[in-house]
Amino acid sequence: MSDAILEVDGVEKRYGGVRAIDGASLAVERGSITALIGPNGAGKSTLFDVVSGFERADGGAIKLDGRSIYRLPAYAIARRGLVRTFQMTKTLNVMSVLDNMLLASPDHPGERLSTWIVRPWAGRRRERDARARALHLLEAFELAAHARAYAGTLSGGQRKLLELARALMLAPRLVLLDEPLAGVNPTLGRRLLEHIEELRRDEGTTLLFVEHDMEVVMNHSDHVIVMAQGRVIAEGSADEVRRNETVVEAYLGKVVVA
Protein backbone atom coordinates (compact mmCIF):
# COMPACT_ATOMS: atom_id res chain seq x y z
CA MET A 1 0.00 0.00 0.00
CA SER A 2 1.31 3.39 -0.96
CA ASP A 3 0.65 5.55 2.08
CA ALA A 4 -0.25 3.59 5.19
CA ILE A 5 -1.22 5.41 8.39
CA LEU A 6 -1.37 2.17 10.36
CA GLU A 7 0.91 -0.80 9.77
CA VAL A 8 0.41 -4.02 11.70
CA ASP A 9 3.05 -6.64 11.04
CA GLY A 10 2.95 -10.20 12.35
CA VAL A 11 1.23 -9.27 15.60
CA GLU A 12 0.58 -12.05 18.09
CA LYS A 13 -1.56 -12.18 21.21
CA ARG A 14 -1.89 -15.30 23.31
CA TYR A 15 -4.14 -16.01 26.26
CA GLY A 16 -2.54 -19.07 27.82
CA GLY A 17 -2.56 -21.63 25.02
CA VAL A 18 -5.12 -19.77 22.90
CA ARG A 19 -3.71 -17.73 20.03
CA ALA A 20 -6.28 -14.94 19.79
CA ILE A 21 -4.13 -13.18 17.20
CA ASP A 22 -1.76 -15.41 15.33
CA GLY A 23 0.57 -13.30 13.24
CA ALA A 24 -1.89 -10.79 11.80
CA SER A 25 -0.53 -8.28 9.27
CA LEU A 26 -2.43 -5.44 7.69
CA ALA A 27 -2.11 -1.84 6.58
CA VAL A 28 -4.69 0.93 6.64
CA GLU A 29 -4.36 3.58 3.95
CA ARG A 30 -4.38 7.21 4.97
CA GLY A 31 -7.72 8.87 4.38
CA SER A 32 -9.55 5.61 3.79
CA ILE A 33 -12.62 4.09 5.36
CA THR A 34 -11.54 0.53 5.98
CA ALA A 35 -13.77 -2.24 7.28
CA LEU A 36 -12.47 -5.12 9.36
CA ILE A 37 -14.72 -8.14 9.12
CA GLY A 38 -14.61 -11.80 10.07
CA PRO A 39 -16.61 -14.45 11.85
CA ASN A 40 -17.06 -14.39 15.62
CA GLY A 41 -13.82 -15.19 17.42
CA ALA A 42 -11.68 -14.12 14.46
CA GLY A 43 -9.71 -11.74 16.72
CA LYS A 44 -11.07 -8.42 15.47
CA SER A 45 -11.78 -6.91 18.88
CA THR A 46 -8.57 -8.34 20.30
CA LEU A 47 -6.68 -6.71 17.43
CA PHE A 48 -8.34 -3.40 18.29
CA ASP A 49 -7.35 -3.87 21.93
CA VAL A 50 -3.75 -4.63 21.02
CA VAL A 51 -3.41 -1.78 18.49
CA SER A 52 -4.96 0.77 20.90
CA GLY A 53 -2.80 -0.39 23.82
CA PHE A 54 -5.53 -1.94 25.94
CA GLU A 55 -3.82 -5.32 25.66
CA ARG A 56 -0.10 -5.96 25.35
CA ALA A 57 0.96 -7.74 22.19
CA ASP A 58 3.16 -10.84 22.47
CA GLY A 59 5.09 -10.18 19.29
CA GLY A 60 5.16 -8.34 15.98
CA ALA A 61 5.28 -4.64 15.13
CA ILE A 62 2.69 -1.85 15.09
CA LYS A 63 3.36 1.55 13.53
CA LEU A 64 1.25 4.68 13.44
CA ASP A 65 2.45 7.14 10.77
CA GLY A 66 5.74 5.28 10.59
CA ARG A 67 6.46 5.49 14.33
CA SER A 68 6.22 2.43 16.51
CA ILE A 69 3.34 2.34 18.98
CA TYR A 70 4.04 -1.27 19.89
CA ARG A 71 3.31 -1.88 23.59
CA LEU A 72 2.84 1.81 24.36
CA PRO A 73 0.24 2.45 27.09
CA ALA A 74 -3.29 3.19 25.84
CA TYR A 75 -3.25 6.85 26.88
CA ALA A 76 0.03 7.50 25.01
CA ILE A 77 -1.39 5.96 21.82
CA ALA A 78 -4.51 8.12 22.11
CA ARG A 79 -2.30 11.21 22.48
CA ARG A 80 -0.55 10.30 19.23
CA GLY A 81 -3.83 10.52 17.40
CA LEU A 82 -5.22 6.99 17.40
CA VAL A 83 -8.55 7.05 19.20
CA ARG A 84 -10.92 4.13 19.59
CA THR A 85 -14.50 3.50 20.59
CA PHE A 86 -15.81 0.38 22.26
CA GLN A 87 -18.22 -2.37 21.33
CA MET A 88 -20.02 -1.72 24.62
CA THR A 89 -20.44 2.05 24.53
CA LYS A 90 -18.34 3.76 27.16
CA THR A 91 -20.05 7.04 27.84
CA LEU A 92 -19.57 8.43 31.35
CA ASN A 93 -23.15 8.21 32.50
CA VAL A 94 -23.03 10.21 35.74
CA MET A 95 -21.35 13.13 33.97
CA SER A 96 -23.06 15.63 31.71
CA VAL A 97 -22.89 15.24 27.94
CA LEU A 98 -20.79 18.41 27.85
CA ASP A 99 -18.39 17.08 30.51
CA ASN A 100 -18.01 13.90 28.47
CA MET A 101 -16.86 16.08 25.58
CA LEU A 102 -14.64 18.40 27.65
CA LEU A 103 -12.89 15.43 29.23
CA ALA A 104 -11.53 14.50 25.83
CA SER A 105 -9.88 17.89 25.28
CA PRO A 106 -6.25 16.97 24.60
CA ASP A 107 -3.31 18.22 26.68
CA HIS A 108 -5.55 20.44 28.82
CA PRO A 109 -3.40 22.49 31.26
CA GLY A 110 -6.35 22.56 33.69
CA GLU A 111 -5.99 18.81 34.14
CA ARG A 112 -2.73 19.37 36.02
CA LEU A 113 -3.07 20.42 39.66
CA SER A 114 0.00 22.63 39.39
CA THR A 115 -1.77 24.82 36.81
CA TRP A 116 -4.37 25.85 39.39
CA ILE A 117 -1.60 26.98 41.75
CA VAL A 118 0.79 28.58 39.28
CA ARG A 119 -1.30 29.95 36.40
CA PRO A 120 -5.03 29.34 36.83
CA TRP A 121 -5.86 31.64 33.90
CA ALA A 122 -4.26 29.14 31.48
CA GLY A 123 -6.65 26.46 32.71
CA ARG A 124 -9.64 28.75 32.41
CA ARG A 125 -8.75 30.02 28.94
CA ARG A 126 -8.29 26.49 27.65
CA GLU A 127 -11.59 25.44 29.21
CA ARG A 128 -13.37 28.22 27.31
CA ASP A 129 -11.86 27.13 23.99
CA ALA A 130 -12.62 23.47 24.66
CA ARG A 131 -16.21 24.37 25.51
CA ALA A 132 -16.65 26.20 22.20
CA ARG A 133 -15.29 23.25 20.24
CA ALA A 134 -17.40 20.78 22.24
CA LEU A 135 -20.61 22.74 21.64
CA HIS A 136 -19.76 23.00 17.96
CA LEU A 137 -19.35 19.23 17.69
CA LEU A 138 -22.49 18.56 19.75
CA GLU A 139 -24.35 20.87 17.37
CA ALA A 140 -23.13 18.86 14.40
CA PHE A 141 -24.18 15.61 16.03
CA GLU A 142 -27.56 17.05 17.04
CA LEU A 143 -26.81 16.52 20.72
CA ALA A 144 -26.49 20.18 21.73
CA ALA A 145 -29.97 20.20 23.30
CA HIS A 146 -28.76 17.54 25.73
CA ALA A 147 -25.46 19.23 26.64
CA ARG A 148 -26.41 19.71 30.29
CA ALA A 149 -28.15 16.34 30.74
CA TYR A 150 -26.43 13.35 32.27
CA ALA A 151 -25.05 11.15 29.49
CA GLY A 152 -26.86 8.23 31.16
CA THR A 153 -30.20 9.73 30.15
CA LEU A 154 -29.41 9.46 26.41
CA SER A 155 -30.70 6.59 24.27
CA GLY A 156 -28.31 3.83 23.22
CA GLY A 157 -27.96 5.29 19.72
CA GLN A 158 -27.34 8.81 21.03
CA ARG A 159 -24.62 7.42 23.27
CA LYS A 160 -22.90 5.92 20.22
CA LEU A 161 -23.05 9.35 18.58
CA LEU A 162 -21.68 10.96 21.73
CA GLU A 163 -18.84 8.47 21.87
CA LEU A 164 -17.85 9.34 18.30
CA ALA A 165 -18.23 13.10 18.87
CA ARG A 166 -16.13 12.78 22.02
CA ALA A 167 -13.38 10.96 20.16
CA LEU A 168 -13.30 13.83 17.67
CA MET A 169 -12.44 16.29 20.46
CA LEU A 170 -8.95 14.81 20.22
CA ALA A 171 -8.73 15.71 16.51
CA PRO A 172 -7.57 12.14 15.80
CA ARG A 173 -5.71 11.02 12.70
CA LEU A 174 -7.12 7.51 12.91
CA VAL A 175 -10.36 6.41 14.55
CA LEU A 176 -11.03 2.76 15.40
CA LEU A 177 -14.74 2.05 15.69
CA ASP A 178 -15.76 -1.27 17.24
CA GLU A 179 -19.25 -2.11 15.92
CA PRO A 180 -20.43 1.50 15.74
CA LEU A 181 -23.89 0.47 14.55
CA ALA A 182 -24.65 -2.30 17.03
CA GLY A 183 -27.98 -1.59 18.72
CA VAL A 184 -28.49 1.70 16.86
CA ASN A 185 -31.83 2.30 15.12
CA PRO A 186 -31.60 2.69 11.31
CA THR A 187 -32.19 6.46 11.31
CA LEU A 188 -29.46 7.21 13.82
CA GLY A 189 -27.27 4.61 12.11
CA ARG A 190 -27.56 6.45 8.79
CA ARG A 191 -26.66 9.70 10.49
CA LEU A 192 -23.64 8.08 12.10
CA LEU A 193 -22.47 6.81 8.71
CA GLU A 194 -22.93 10.28 7.22
CA HIS A 195 -20.75 11.71 10.00
CA ILE A 196 -18.09 9.14 9.26
CA GLU A 197 -18.05 10.01 5.56
CA GLU A 198 -18.04 13.74 6.29
CA LEU A 199 -15.17 13.30 8.68
CA ARG A 200 -13.05 11.61 6.05
CA ARG A 201 -14.00 14.19 3.42
CA ASP A 202 -13.62 17.36 5.51
CA GLU A 203 -10.88 16.47 7.98
CA GLY A 204 -9.04 13.73 6.12
CA THR A 205 -9.49 11.44 9.10
CA THR A 206 -8.84 7.76 8.52
CA LEU A 207 -11.40 5.30 9.85
CA LEU A 208 -11.10 1.61 10.60
CA PHE A 209 -14.25 -0.12 11.75
CA VAL A 210 -15.49 -3.55 12.75
CA GLU A 211 -19.02 -4.24 11.52
CA HIS A 212 -21.21 -7.27 11.03
CA ASP A 213 -23.79 -5.63 8.79
CA MET A 214 -22.51 -6.61 5.33
CA GLU A 215 -24.63 -4.05 3.55
CA VAL A 216 -22.94 -1.29 5.51
CA VAL A 217 -19.53 -2.80 4.87
CA MET A 218 -20.13 -3.12 1.14
CA ASN A 219 -21.61 0.37 0.69
CA HIS A 220 -19.53 2.49 3.01
CA SER A 221 -15.96 1.23 2.90
CA ASP A 222 -13.27 1.61 0.26
CA HIS A 223 -11.25 -1.29 1.54
CA VAL A 224 -12.15 -4.46 3.40
CA ILE A 225 -9.85 -6.60 5.54
CA VAL A 226 -11.02 -10.08 6.49
CA MET A 227 -9.80 -11.89 9.59
CA ALA A 228 -10.33 -15.49 10.63
CA GLN A 229 -8.70 -17.48 13.40
CA GLY A 230 -6.39 -14.67 14.38
CA ARG A 231 -4.99 -14.02 10.89
CA VAL A 232 -5.77 -11.76 7.97
CA ILE A 233 -7.05 -14.10 5.27
CA ALA A 234 -8.03 -11.65 2.56
CA GLU A 235 -8.25 -7.97 1.70
CA GLY A 236 -9.29 -5.76 -1.14
CA SER A 237 -12.27 -3.80 -2.36
CA ALA A 238 -15.71 -4.86 -1.20
CA ASP A 239 -16.37 -6.61 -4.52
CA GLU A 240 -13.07 -8.47 -4.51
CA VAL A 241 -13.66 -9.71 -1.00
CA ARG A 242 -17.18 -10.79 -1.73
CA ARG A 243 -15.97 -13.04 -4.55
CA ASN A 244 -13.04 -14.43 -2.59
CA GLU A 245 -13.51 -18.13 -1.93
CA THR A 246 -11.40 -18.22 1.23
CA VAL A 247 -13.67 -15.58 2.73
CA VAL A 248 -16.83 -17.45 1.86
CA GLU A 249 -15.28 -20.56 3.35
CA ALA A 250 -14.34 -18.78 6.57
CA TYR A 251 -17.91 -17.60 7.04
CA LEU A 252 -19.87 -20.60 5.77
CA GLY A 253 -17.44 -23.50 6.03
CA LYS A 254 -15.89 -25.41 3.14
CA VAL A 255 -18.21 -26.10 0.26
CA VAL A 256 -17.76 -29.71 -0.71
CA VAL A 257 -18.61 -30.39 -4.30
CA ALA A 258 -19.67 -33.93 -4.72
Added chain:
Amino acid sequence: MIAITFHFLTAADFWIGVGVLAATYGIFALGLQLNVGTTGITNFGQAGFMAVGAYTMGILVAKQGWSWWWAMPAAIAASMLAAVIVGLPSLRLRADYFAITTLAFAEIVRYLADNERDLTEGSQGLLGYNSDWFKLSLRLGDWLNGHGVHVTSFLFPLLLVSWGVLLVLTLLVALVVRTPWGRVLRAIREDEDAARALGKNTLAYKLQSLALAAALAAIAGFVLALNLTLLVPDEFDPVFTIFGFVIVILGGLGSYVGVILGSVILMTVLEGTRYVELPLSSDKVAAIRFIIVGLVLILLMAFRPQGILGSKQEMLLGE
Protein backbone atom coordinates in the same frame (compact mmCIF):
# COMPACT_ATOMS: atom_id res chain seq x y z
CA MET B 1 -33.56 -0.56 84.41
CA ILE B 2 -32.36 1.57 81.52
CA ALA B 3 -31.55 5.10 82.42
CA ILE B 4 -30.91 7.50 79.59
CA THR B 5 -30.31 11.05 80.61
CA PHE B 6 -29.97 13.77 78.05
CA HIS B 7 -28.32 16.30 80.37
CA PHE B 8 -25.05 15.74 78.54
CA LEU B 9 -26.56 17.39 75.48
CA THR B 10 -26.55 20.74 77.22
CA ALA B 11 -23.01 20.39 78.58
CA ALA B 12 -20.45 22.55 76.76
CA ASP B 13 -17.66 20.05 77.40
CA PHE B 14 -19.62 17.33 75.63
CA TRP B 15 -20.01 19.42 72.51
CA ILE B 16 -16.43 20.63 72.55
CA GLY B 17 -15.29 17.00 72.71
CA VAL B 18 -17.65 15.99 69.92
CA GLY B 19 -16.59 19.03 67.91
CA VAL B 20 -12.90 18.17 68.01
CA LEU B 21 -13.64 14.56 67.05
CA ALA B 22 -15.98 15.64 64.26
CA ALA B 23 -13.27 17.94 62.86
CA THR B 24 -10.65 15.18 63.13
CA TYR B 25 -12.69 12.56 61.33
CA GLY B 26 -14.15 15.13 58.98
CA ILE B 27 -10.64 15.95 57.69
CA PHE B 28 -9.91 12.21 57.66
CA ALA B 29 -13.06 11.44 55.66
CA LEU B 30 -12.45 14.28 53.17
CA GLY B 31 -9.63 12.13 51.82
CA LEU B 32 -11.87 9.10 51.65
CA GLN B 33 -14.50 11.12 49.83
CA LEU B 34 -11.87 12.17 47.29
CA ASN B 35 -10.85 8.52 46.78
CA VAL B 36 -14.15 6.71 47.02
CA GLY B 37 -16.75 9.31 46.10
CA THR B 38 -14.84 11.16 43.38
CA THR B 39 -12.17 8.82 41.99
CA GLY B 40 -13.88 5.50 42.69
CA ILE B 41 -10.88 3.85 44.35
CA THR B 42 -11.60 1.92 47.56
CA ASN B 43 -8.99 3.06 50.06
CA PHE B 44 -9.25 0.89 53.18
CA GLY B 45 -5.94 2.14 54.55
CA GLN B 46 -6.82 5.69 55.57
CA ALA B 47 -6.14 4.90 59.27
CA GLY B 48 -2.68 3.71 58.20
CA PHE B 49 -1.90 6.99 56.45
CA MET B 50 -3.17 8.80 59.54
CA ALA B 51 -0.79 6.70 61.66
CA VAL B 52 2.17 7.46 59.38
CA GLY B 53 1.42 11.19 59.64
CA ALA B 54 0.79 11.26 63.39
CA TYR B 55 3.75 9.05 64.31
CA THR B 56 6.17 10.79 61.95
CA MET B 57 5.23 14.11 63.53
CA GLY B 58 5.40 12.66 67.06
CA ILE B 59 8.74 10.91 66.57
CA LEU B 60 10.38 13.87 64.85
CA VAL B 61 9.39 16.20 67.69
CA ALA B 62 9.68 13.91 70.73
CA LYS B 63 12.66 11.79 69.69
CA GLN B 64 14.52 13.92 67.18
CA GLY B 65 13.94 17.29 68.75
CA TRP B 66 12.45 18.87 65.64
CA SER B 67 10.30 21.95 65.82
CA TRP B 68 6.62 21.01 65.65
CA TRP B 69 6.20 23.49 62.81
CA TRP B 70 8.75 21.68 60.65
CA ALA B 71 7.69 18.22 61.75
CA MET B 72 4.18 18.67 60.38
CA PRO B 73 5.06 19.29 56.70
CA ALA B 74 7.66 16.50 56.94
CA ALA B 75 4.98 14.15 58.29
CA ILE B 76 2.56 15.10 55.51
CA ALA B 77 5.30 14.37 52.98
CA ALA B 78 6.00 11.00 54.65
CA SER B 79 2.33 10.05 54.49
CA MET B 80 2.11 11.05 50.82
CA LEU B 81 5.26 9.06 50.07
CA ALA B 82 3.67 6.03 51.76
CA ALA B 83 0.62 6.51 49.51
CA VAL B 84 2.78 6.51 46.39
CA ILE B 85 4.65 3.39 47.54
CA VAL B 86 1.42 1.55 48.35
CA GLY B 87 -0.43 2.82 45.29
CA LEU B 88 2.18 2.39 42.59
CA PRO B 89 1.94 -1.41 42.42
CA SER B 90 -1.63 -1.86 43.67
CA LEU B 91 -3.47 0.84 41.72
CA ARG B 92 -2.55 -0.95 38.49
CA LEU B 93 -4.63 -3.91 39.65
CA ARG B 94 -8.36 -4.41 39.94
CA ALA B 95 -10.21 -2.42 42.61
CA ASP B 96 -10.53 -5.33 45.06
CA TYR B 97 -6.77 -5.96 45.10
CA PHE B 98 -6.18 -2.31 45.84
CA ALA B 99 -8.66 -2.40 48.74
CA ILE B 100 -6.94 -5.43 50.30
CA THR B 101 -3.47 -3.95 49.81
CA THR B 102 -4.38 -0.70 51.56
CA LEU B 103 -5.98 -2.60 54.44
CA ALA B 104 -2.86 -4.75 54.82
CA PHE B 105 -0.67 -1.64 54.68
CA ALA B 106 -2.65 -0.01 57.51
CA GLU B 107 -2.31 -3.12 59.65
CA ILE B 108 1.43 -3.31 58.98
CA VAL B 109 1.80 0.29 60.13
CA ARG B 110 -0.22 -0.39 63.28
CA TYR B 111 1.81 -3.50 64.13
CA LEU B 112 5.03 -1.60 63.54
CA ALA B 113 3.84 1.15 65.88
CA ASP B 114 2.98 -1.47 68.46
CA ASN B 115 6.32 -3.26 68.27
CA GLU B 116 9.00 -0.71 67.34
CA ARG B 117 9.10 0.54 70.93
CA ASP B 118 12.39 2.39 70.59
CA LEU B 119 10.65 4.73 68.20
CA THR B 120 6.99 4.67 69.14
CA GLU B 121 6.86 3.50 72.80
CA GLY B 122 4.30 0.93 71.61
CA SER B 123 1.11 0.68 73.64
CA GLN B 124 2.74 2.70 76.45
CA GLY B 125 2.10 5.70 74.29
CA LEU B 126 4.33 8.31 72.70
CA LEU B 127 4.43 11.56 74.65
CA GLY B 128 6.09 14.92 74.45
CA TYR B 129 5.31 16.21 70.96
CA ASN B 130 2.85 18.91 71.90
CA SER B 131 4.75 21.59 73.84
CA ASP B 132 4.80 23.95 70.86
CA TRP B 133 1.05 23.49 70.50
CA PHE B 134 0.54 24.08 74.24
CA LYS B 135 2.25 27.45 74.03
CA LEU B 136 0.12 28.37 71.03
CA SER B 137 -3.05 27.04 72.68
CA LEU B 138 -2.44 29.08 75.86
CA ARG B 139 -1.75 32.21 73.87
CA LEU B 140 -4.93 31.62 71.86
CA GLY B 141 -6.92 31.09 75.10
CA ASP B 142 -5.53 34.30 76.58
CA TRP B 143 -6.33 36.22 73.42
CA LEU B 144 -9.91 34.92 73.44
CA ASN B 145 -10.30 35.81 77.12
CA GLY B 146 -9.00 39.26 76.35
CA HIS B 147 -11.70 39.62 73.69
CA GLY B 148 -14.59 38.72 75.94
CA VAL B 149 -14.80 34.99 75.15
CA HIS B 150 -14.69 33.14 78.42
CA VAL B 151 -12.73 29.96 77.76
CA THR B 152 -13.33 27.25 80.33
CA SER B 153 -12.20 24.18 78.40
CA PHE B 154 -8.54 23.71 77.57
CA LEU B 155 -9.75 21.97 74.40
CA PHE B 156 -11.47 25.10 73.14
CA PRO B 157 -8.49 26.47 71.16
CA LEU B 158 -8.08 23.04 69.50
CA LEU B 159 -11.78 23.08 68.62
CA LEU B 160 -11.39 26.45 66.91
CA VAL B 161 -8.20 25.54 65.06
CA SER B 162 -9.43 22.11 63.98
CA TRP B 163 -12.69 23.51 62.64
CA GLY B 164 -10.83 26.27 60.85
CA VAL B 165 -8.62 23.66 59.22
CA LEU B 166 -11.62 21.44 58.36
CA LEU B 167 -13.54 24.29 56.72
CA VAL B 168 -10.55 25.55 54.73
CA LEU B 169 -9.63 22.05 53.54
CA THR B 170 -13.23 21.21 52.62
CA LEU B 171 -13.44 24.38 50.56
CA LEU B 172 -10.11 23.66 48.85
CA VAL B 173 -10.97 20.06 48.00
CA ALA B 174 -14.48 20.97 46.83
CA LEU B 175 -12.96 23.66 44.57
CA VAL B 176 -10.23 21.47 43.16
CA VAL B 177 -12.61 18.65 42.19
CA ARG B 178 -14.58 21.18 40.13
CA THR B 179 -11.56 21.85 37.92
CA PRO B 180 -10.80 19.80 34.80
CA TRP B 181 -8.40 17.85 37.06
CA GLY B 182 -11.38 16.72 39.13
CA ARG B 183 -13.27 15.92 35.94
CA VAL B 184 -10.61 13.34 35.08
CA LEU B 185 -11.03 11.79 38.54
CA ARG B 186 -14.78 11.52 38.04
CA ALA B 187 -14.23 9.99 34.61
CA ILE B 188 -11.99 7.34 36.20
CA ARG B 189 -14.76 6.60 38.70
CA GLU B 190 -17.25 6.21 35.85
CA ASP B 191 -15.13 4.17 33.47
CA GLU B 192 -11.38 4.04 33.66
CA ASP B 193 -11.00 2.50 30.18
CA ALA B 194 -12.92 5.38 28.64
CA ALA B 195 -10.52 7.85 30.29
CA ARG B 196 -7.50 5.88 29.03
CA ALA B 197 -8.93 5.78 25.53
CA LEU B 198 -9.15 9.58 25.65
CA GLY B 199 -5.46 9.97 26.49
CA LYS B 200 -5.58 10.23 30.28
CA ASN B 201 -2.78 8.64 32.29
CA THR B 202 -5.21 7.22 34.80
CA LEU B 203 -2.59 5.67 37.09
CA ALA B 204 -1.02 9.10 37.65
CA TYR B 205 -4.41 10.57 38.59
CA LYS B 206 -5.29 7.72 40.95
CA LEU B 207 -1.90 8.15 42.64
CA GLN B 208 -2.50 11.89 43.06
CA SER B 209 -5.92 11.20 44.54
CA LEU B 210 -4.46 8.69 47.00
CA ALA B 211 -1.52 10.92 47.94
CA LEU B 212 -3.85 13.85 48.66
CA ALA B 213 -6.06 11.60 50.78
CA ALA B 214 -2.94 10.52 52.69
CA ALA B 215 -2.00 14.17 53.26
CA LEU B 216 -5.48 14.83 54.66
CA ALA B 217 -5.17 11.72 56.86
CA ALA B 218 -1.86 13.04 58.20
CA ILE B 219 -3.43 16.41 59.07
CA ALA B 220 -6.31 14.59 60.80
CA GLY B 221 -3.61 12.63 62.63
CA PHE B 222 -2.09 15.86 63.99
CA VAL B 223 -5.45 16.95 65.42
CA LEU B 224 -5.97 13.48 66.90
CA ALA B 225 -2.49 13.56 68.48
CA LEU B 226 -3.13 16.97 70.07
CA ASN B 227 -6.54 15.86 71.32
CA LEU B 228 -5.16 12.67 72.89
CA THR B 229 -1.86 14.16 74.15
CA LEU B 230 -0.31 10.71 73.62
CA LEU B 231 -0.14 8.40 70.61
CA VAL B 232 -1.12 4.73 70.98
CA PRO B 233 -1.43 2.22 68.10
CA ASP B 234 -5.04 1.34 69.02
CA GLU B 235 -6.15 4.76 67.77
CA PHE B 236 -5.27 3.62 64.24
CA ASP B 237 -7.33 0.46 64.18
CA PRO B 238 -9.00 -0.31 60.79
CA VAL B 239 -12.35 0.43 62.43
CA PHE B 240 -11.52 4.13 62.17
CA THR B 241 -11.30 3.77 58.40
CA ILE B 242 -14.75 2.16 58.55
CA PHE B 243 -15.96 5.18 60.55
CA GLY B 244 -14.63 7.30 57.70
CA PHE B 245 -16.67 5.26 55.24
CA VAL B 246 -19.76 5.65 57.46
CA ILE B 247 -19.24 9.43 57.39
CA VAL B 248 -18.90 9.45 53.60
CA ILE B 249 -22.03 7.33 53.13
CA LEU B 250 -24.04 9.29 55.71
CA GLY B 251 -23.19 12.60 54.10
CA GLY B 252 -23.64 11.31 50.56
CA LEU B 253 -21.15 9.89 48.09
CA GLY B 254 -19.40 12.71 46.27
CA SER B 255 -20.64 15.50 48.58
CA TYR B 256 -17.94 17.38 50.47
CA VAL B 257 -20.31 19.39 52.66
CA GLY B 258 -21.92 16.04 53.42
CA VAL B 259 -18.62 14.93 54.95
CA ILE B 260 -18.89 17.64 57.61
CA LEU B 261 -22.52 16.74 58.33
CA GLY B 262 -21.80 13.03 58.41
CA SER B 263 -18.89 13.50 60.76
CA VAL B 264 -20.88 15.64 63.20
CA ILE B 265 -23.76 13.13 63.21
CA LEU B 266 -21.56 10.06 63.63
CA MET B 267 -19.49 11.58 66.42
CA THR B 268 -22.59 12.84 68.24
CA VAL B 269 -24.11 9.36 68.13
CA LEU B 270 -20.84 7.65 69.10
CA GLU B 271 -20.12 10.00 72.00
CA GLY B 272 -23.74 10.42 73.07
CA THR B 273 -24.22 6.70 73.46
CA ARG B 274 -21.46 6.70 76.07
CA TYR B 275 -24.04 8.21 78.38
CA VAL B 276 -26.55 5.42 78.00
CA GLU B 277 -26.58 3.65 81.35
CA LEU B 278 -27.36 -0.03 81.14
CA PRO B 279 -27.05 -2.81 83.70
CA LEU B 280 -24.35 -4.39 81.58
CA SER B 281 -20.59 -4.69 81.65
CA SER B 282 -18.67 -1.87 79.97
CA ASP B 283 -17.53 -3.98 77.00
CA LYS B 284 -21.14 -4.88 76.26
CA VAL B 285 -22.14 -1.24 76.41
CA ALA B 286 -19.31 -0.48 73.98
CA ALA B 287 -20.71 -3.10 71.61
CA ILE B 288 -24.18 -1.56 71.86
CA ARG B 289 -22.77 1.75 70.62
CA PHE B 290 -21.72 0.04 67.43
CA ILE B 291 -25.14 -1.58 67.12
CA ILE B 292 -26.70 1.87 67.31
CA VAL B 293 -24.38 3.19 64.61
CA GLY B 294 -25.30 0.16 62.51
CA LEU B 295 -29.00 0.81 63.00
CA VAL B 296 -28.59 4.44 61.96
CA LEU B 297 -26.87 3.27 58.77
CA ILE B 298 -29.54 0.64 58.02
CA LEU B 299 -32.29 3.21 58.44
CA LEU B 300 -30.41 5.63 56.19
CA MET B 301 -29.95 2.99 53.48
CA ALA B 302 -33.64 2.14 53.71
CA PHE B 303 -35.01 5.67 53.52
CA ARG B 304 -32.28 7.77 51.91
CA PRO B 305 -29.76 5.48 50.20
CA GLN B 306 -27.95 8.36 48.49
CA GLY B 307 -26.99 9.86 51.88
CA ILE B 308 -28.06 13.19 53.32
CA LEU B 309 -26.65 15.38 50.55
CA GLY B 310 -26.06 12.79 47.83
CA SER B 311 -27.92 12.89 44.53
CA LYS B 312 -30.48 10.15 43.96
CA GLN B 313 -30.34 10.60 40.19
CA GLU B 314 -26.56 10.17 40.15
CA MET B 315 -26.85 7.09 42.31
CA LEU B 316 -29.37 5.48 39.95
CA LEU B 317 -27.48 6.46 36.78
CA GLY B 318 -24.28 5.06 38.23
CA GLU B 319 -25.68 1.54 38.42
